[in-house]
Amino acid sequence: MYLVDYHLHSNNSFDSNATIESVCEAAIENKINEICFTEHFSVKEGIKSYGFLNLKKYSEEIRECREKYKDKLSIKVGIEVCEPHENEEELREAIEYIPFDFILGSVHNFDYNVGLNTYMSKNTKEESYSRYFKEVNKVCTSPYIDVVAHLDLMKRYAFNTHGNYDFNEYVDMIKEVLTNIIKSGKGIEVNTSTLRSVVSETMPSVDILKLYHELGGTIITVGSDAHKSEDVGAGIRESIEVLKNIGFKNIYRFENRKPIAIEI
Ligand SMILES: [Zn+2]
Numbered sequence: 001m002y003l004v005d006y007h008l009h010s011n012n013s014f015d016s017n018a019t020i021e022s023v024c025e026a027a028i029e030n031k032i033n034e035i036c037f038t039e040h041f042s043v044k045e046g047i048k049s050y051g052f053l054n055l056k057k058y059s060e061e062i063r064e065c066r067e068k069y070k071d072k073l074s075i076k077v078g079i080e081v082c083e084p085h086e087n088e089e090e091l092r093e094a095i096e097y098i099p100f101d102f103i104l105g106s107v108h109n110f111d112y113n114v115g116l117n118t119y120m121s122k123n124t125k126e127e128s129y130s131r132y133f134k135e136v137n138k139v140c141t142s143p144y145i146d147v148v149a150h151l152d153l154m155k156r157y158a159f160n161t162h163g164n165y166d167f168n169e170y171v172d173m174i175k176e177v178l179t180n181i182i183k184s185g186k187g188i189e190v191n192t193s194t195l196r197s198v199v200s201e202t203m204p205s206v207d208i209l210k211l212y213h214e215l216g217g218t219i220i221t222v223g224s225d226a227h228k229s230e231d232v233g234a235g236i237r238e239s240i241e242v243l244k245n246i247g248f249k250n251i252y253r254f255e256n257r258k259p260i261a262i263e264i
């Protein structure tokens, strides 16, 4: 089948040293047909990703790689936006600069610039997880995103201190988030990065994926969230199997911010 990895970072993100070429080469090596770079991006002053991504340099590098790997790999251009519901006007202007194929929306901070790790270390397990789902609910209807990234990301930070959360305790909040995503025509992703950590399950969990399917959700992407070339494509094949078993018929890729189904 046509394999894709729709969550990738290069050194155009503040937290990666991988060159765009090394990511493309790793994808080709790993028999991935299409990749989408989703570099961190924010218009919020004072947070780590602010001002880091040079859109001109980024689009230039994408253009060069599309040419260099044109017979081997399809390359899409995207971003991962922090808290897109804040500063919407600045975001709207900023994203006009490049015709993006795909935009992920993320919650990485609470209260403008408090990182999730800091928040969870000063708050209870219940406060940490419920606050997270509350914030995701604000992000998920933003017109400036296509897909909500790592829908239960708090577990990546809270796992060691508070442990994983019990799906049943938060199911009402999660249902509300998923319903809003479906109603607004957005999607979710399966982020495989936590398969490579102590958490050892995807974000979101299989329980959330099943609920999304039950509620009629169809738009779903799969991404490794690799920050180094060794991780490109990691967990993609396994996650597609999981989605098939749940009953999903397709995963999605994007062009000009429009979802295109890939049969699985
Ligand atoms: Zn993220």
Ligand SMILES: [Zn+2]
Pocket (backbone or CB within 6 Å): 007, 009, 080, 225
């Ligand atoms: Zn990411």
